[in-house]
Amino acid sequence: MIYTIWAMVIKDLRLLYLREGGVIQAALLGVVLIFTFSLASSNLGPINPIWSGTIFWICSAFCGILIFAHLYSLEEQERTRDILLLSCSSPEAIWLAKSLAGILSLTGIQVIFLGAMFIFLEMGRCYFPLKGLLMVFMIDWGLAVLGSLFGAVSRCGQVRESLLTTILFPLQIPIILAGIQMWGVLFNLGGAEGFFSWFKMALSFDLIFTGTGIFLFPFLYGED
Numbered sequence: 001m002i003y004t005i006w007a008m009v010i011k012d013l014r015l016l017y018l019r020e021g022g023v024i025q026a027a028l029l030g031v032v033l034i035f036t037f038s039l040a041s042s043n044l045g046p047i048n049p050i051w052s053g054t055i056f057w058i059c060s061a062f063c064g065i066l067i068f069a070h071l072y073s074l075e076e077q078e079r080t081r082d083i084l085l086l087s088c089s090s091p092e093a094i095w096l097a098k099s100l101a102g103i104l105s106l107t108g109i110q111v112i113f114l115g116a117m118f119i120f121l122e123m124g125r126c127y128f129p130l131k132g133l134l135m136v137f138m139i140d141w142g143l144a145v146l147g148s149l150f151g152a153v154s155r156c157g158q159v160r161e162s163l164l165t166t167i168l169f170p171l172q173i174p175i176i177l178a179g180i181q182m183w184g185v186l187f188n189l190g191g192a193e194g195f196f197s198w199f200k201m202a203l204s205f206d207l208i209f210t211g212t213g214i215f216l217f218p219f220l221y222g223e224d
Contacts, residue, residue: 004089008097009104015074016067016105026066027109030059031116038120047121053183055121057176059113060106061143065168067105068147071098081221091218095148099213102144103137110136128186131195135182138202142175142209149213152220171209178202 016023037055075081084094117123126132150168181198 005093005097005100008084008089008094009101011080012071012075012098012101013104015080016071016101023067023070023105023109026063026070026105027112029066030063030109030113033059033062034113034116035120047123048184049124049187050180050184052117052121052123052187053180056110056113056117056183057139057179060110060140061169061172061176063109064102064106064140064143064147067102067109068098068144068151071101072151091221092214094221095152095213095217098148098151099141099144102147103140106140106144107136110140124187126186127188128195131182132186135179135186135199135202138199138206139175139179139182142202142206143172145206145209145213146171146175149209149217149220152217175202175205178205 034055114123146168178198178201182195182202185195185198
């Protein structure tokens, strides 16, 4: 089972990185957004941690959507979905593999975002790095499970835009808000009070939508 999931993750990463530069486009979009924000704050000195967290997670959310939209689009073009449906892989394993591939791709892009923010925004350092890594994983997982679930629905081009504007973005608001608030705490030398209250909110979000994805994905992915 683990070998099958890992093989599907590798397949999805190859589609993302080797076909049409979808990941590169997402990374460039985020860097352009960060640079644009830096122009607005160029005369304000070091940026407030809450603002830097807002910029980081908004860029991450946009890029996560691009990653999954590109992944499912390429899969339709390559007809790999039909192969997966005919294989012995369970829909739950397919969903998990796509979520993991999305997290790995998004995390790689976020490293570029951090570098751009240090260069353009004079961002301070994280005073609680271990908690910072935990925060990034929790928020990325929430973005990935939502992206993977709605990517299965948006395979049909006619419904993609309406899904992104009316359903996906509002659902992302709680997890993005939790990420922004935890970011502000971790980049504040005054202490880490309030971190775990927002962490519990992010964890609840992840659990709810992980369960929703496991339940709905077999029906959505198999529909034509």
